[in-house]
Amino acid sequence: MAAPIAYAEHTAYALIATDLDGTLLRGDDTVSDRSLAALARISAAGARHLVVTGRPAPRVRPLLEDLGGAGLAVCGQGAQLYDVGAGRLLWSVTLDRELAETALGKIEAEVGQVYAAVDQDGIDGLTLIEPGYLMPHPTLPAVRVGRRDDLWCEPISKVLLRHPVLSDDELAAVARTVVGSLATVTMSGPGTVELQPCGITKATGLALAAGHLGLSPADTIAFGDMPNDIPMFDWAAHGVAMANAHSELKAVADEITLSNEDDGVAAVLERLLTEGPRPHPFGGRRDSVGVQAP
Known part of the structure; x- marks a missing residue:
C-alpha cells in the first residue's frame, strides 16, 4: 500500500x-x-x-x-x-464465457430474444456486437460479428444487452431475477444493461x-x-x-x-x-x- x-x-x-x-x-x-x-x-x-x-x-x-x-x-x-x-x-478480472452464455439463455427464456455485445479483456480488447445490436454510444468503436458464437472468441470483461421492446429497467429487473450468482447485473446508461463477473x-x-x-x-x-x-x-x-x-x-x-x-x-x-x-x-x-x- x-x-x-x-x-x-x-x-x-x-x-x-x-x-x-x-x-x-x-x-x-x-x-x-x-x-x-x-x-x-x-x-x-x-x-x-x-x-x-x-x-x-x-x-x-x-x-x-x-x-x-x-x-x-x-x-x-x-x-x-x-x-x-x-x-x-x-x-x-474476466467473465467466464460459459457462464455468460448460460446467463443469456436464462434471460432469453424469460423475455425472448435480446441483442448482445461484449467488451474483450486487455489493453487492446475490442468491443464486439452481434447482428441487431445498436451501440448506445455511436461514437465508440465496435466490430460487428456474424453470429453470437463469435462474441466468445477471446476472454471478455462483460456482456452488454439490449431488448427490442423492454425498457432498461424492465430488462435489468428480469436479468437480476434469473441470473443469480452467474454474474452481476448492472445498468450503466440508456440502452446499457450489463453482465459482469459476479461480485465485481x-x-x-x-x-x-x-x-x-x-x-x-x-x-x-x-x-x-x-x-x-x-x-x-x-x-x-x-x-x-x-x-x-x-x-x-x-x-x-x-x-x-x-x-x-x-x-x-x-x-x-x-x-x-x-x-x-x-x-x-x-x-x-x-x-x-x-x-x-x-
Whole structure:
C-alpha cells in the first residue's frame, strides 16, 4: 500500500471519484473548461482525481489523456484497474464465457430474444456486437460479428444487452431475477444493461484503487448518474448524484448537483475549495446544489 497522501486542510476529500458518461462528460463526450479548471484546482490543493467508469480501458484512453494522462482509472465497471501513465492494466478480472452464455439463455427464456455485445479483456480488447445490436454510444468503436458464437472468441470483461421492446429497467429487473450468482447485473446508461463477473462492481474497483493510493472510504467523494454507481456511493463517504441521474441513484445520494451539461461536478468541487470544515460523512442530511433532493 502506498503512503497516505497529504492534502491541504481546506480540501474536504483527498479522493475525487467521478463517473464519465452522464456525469463528468457532456453529451458530446467532452469535458468542459470549467470542469477541467475545477479538477486542476482541487488537484493543486492535494486531492487525487480518479475516473471510475463502465467503459473498458481501450475505450477511455483518449479521454484520460485529456484529463492529464497520469494516475489510475477504474474501468469496465470495476473489472479493470488501469495505470494511465504506464498504459497498462494493474489488475483485471474476466467473465467466464460459459457462464455468460448460460446467463443469456436464462434471460432469453424469460423475455425472448435480446441483442448482445461484449467488451474483450486487455489493453487492446475490442468491443464486439452481434447482428441487431445498436451501440448506445455511436461514437465508440465496435466490430460487428456474424453470429453470437463469435462474441466468445477471446476472454471478455462483460456482456452488454439490449431488448427490442423492454425498457432498461424492465430488462435489468428480469436479468437480476434469473441470473443469480452467474454474474452481476448492472445498468450503466440508456440502452446499457450489463453482465459482469459476479461480485465485481465499481465499489470493488474503487476500493482497490484507493488502497493503492493509501486512501479510504472516509477520504472519498463520488459522483455518478446511474444505478451502477450505487455500490460506489455505498462505499464512499459522500455520494453526489447529477440532476440528470436515474431515480434509484438519487434515492441513495447524499447530495444532488446540477446536470452534467451544467457542470454539476465542477459546482461541487468549487464549493469544496471554499467551504469550511467537512460535514460528517454519515450525517444523513441530503443537500443540493441548484436543485432539490427528492
